[in-house]
Amino acid sequence: MLTLGGKLVAIQGDFGTVNTREVWSVSENERLPDVLKAKKAFLVRGNKIPEGFARYLVLPPHDGIEGRLPIGASFRLLPEDYRYLGEGDVVRLSSDTIRVLFRAKANHNSLLVTEQCNNYCLMCSQPPKRRDDGWLLDEIRDVIRLIPRNNSEIGFTGGEPTLFGDDFLALIQLAKSLLPRTAVHVLSNGRRFADMKFAEKWATIDHPDLMVGIPIYSDDPATHDYVVQAKGAFEETVLGILNLKRLKQKVEIRVVLHKQNIERLAKLAEFIVRNLLFVDHVALMGLEMTGFTLANLDKLWIDPIEYKDKLSDAVCTLRNYGIRVSVYNHPLCLLNPDIGGAYRKSISDWKNEFASECDPCTRKADCGGFFSSGIRNGYSKSLMPFLQSL
Secondary structure, three states: OOEHHHHOOOOOOOOOOOOEEEEEEEEOOOOOOOOOOEEEEEEOOOOOOOOOOOOEOOOOOOOOOOHHOOOOOOEEEOOOHHHOOOOEEEEEEEEOOEEEEOOOOOOOEEEEEOOOOOOOOOOOOOOOOOOOOOOOHHHHHHHHHHOOOOOOEEEEEEEOOOOOOHHHHHHHHHHHOOOOOEEEEEEEEOHHHHHHHHHHHHHHHHOOOOOEEEEEEOOOOHHHHHHHHHHOOOOHHHHHHHHHHHOOOOEEEEEOOOOOOOOHHHHHHHHHHOOOOOOOOOEEEEOOOOOOHHOHHHHHHOOHHHHHHHHHHHHHHHHOOOEEEEEEEEHHOOOHHHHHHHHHOOOHHHEEEEEEHHHOOOOOHHHOOEHHHHHHHHOOOOOOOOOOOO
């Protein structure tokens, strides 16, 4: 698991007060033209330190660094945990903290738009907070301007990004303008798209590769509304999906599997193929053991080994009707072989780990492993490491 944010080793240079936030693109290229150096933070790994960079981020060892840096240079001393940083990464710096916002070599990057939400899901991994965090939009605008143009995909997540309305749509438009070859994936509860005027504004952006991932947790409205803790959410969510597809927008249905909805998984698959056959993708996802999940563990946790046949049946139903389906966030050994090509190594690399039981497994390279939070807070006791190659 990678450390994405925390305290700096020491306060140095002229970054200003604790409340000052700056967003910088990281570089290790000492041969950049001076005009580009002036907009970059140089990552110092050794003794060779070029002049002209706006900021210097110094990895250990720090001994004698002030005598080696250019005179008057603004710098920060990084803990050992940030040795993974590299060319093209984007960080937020204050006078005493660092936060990594984008990693050029990551398998997936998501930008947090807001922690506010109009759902209150039982298993939310990013529990909602009722506070003004509109400053995150300004930060994301800065990040988008710094992301390498060859980046393949970025995600926008929350909370509920669409709560910002037109301001969020402007963010999507900016991504289209500055990163035209970068796919954009938005996580949303879908309820705002029940407003056809908002859905039409979304479609008008005409992004070449934009998809919104929307959860449906059950075919039963009462069950869905209970899971998201919002009365009427099911109706708004389904209407939002219908509006988007009327406008020929890409939609993914996301289903987190847990004790509250697993018994009706087959019925949910049937509901999708009968009523939402036109969606672009369905993701069937394992539970992340963090956030509200820990507080509601007795209501949610079920060992994946107990529902592997139900999962296989749902995948089969969706496949038979031509829907593209993927299985996320599950150890490979807890699934039936017939999941086959639907299986994805989906957990972001910064929070991906394996259990000690996995050490002898010969298929770790094929397996998605666990969320780090799952390693800390509990996981299936039915792991069956593969002991020979297939």
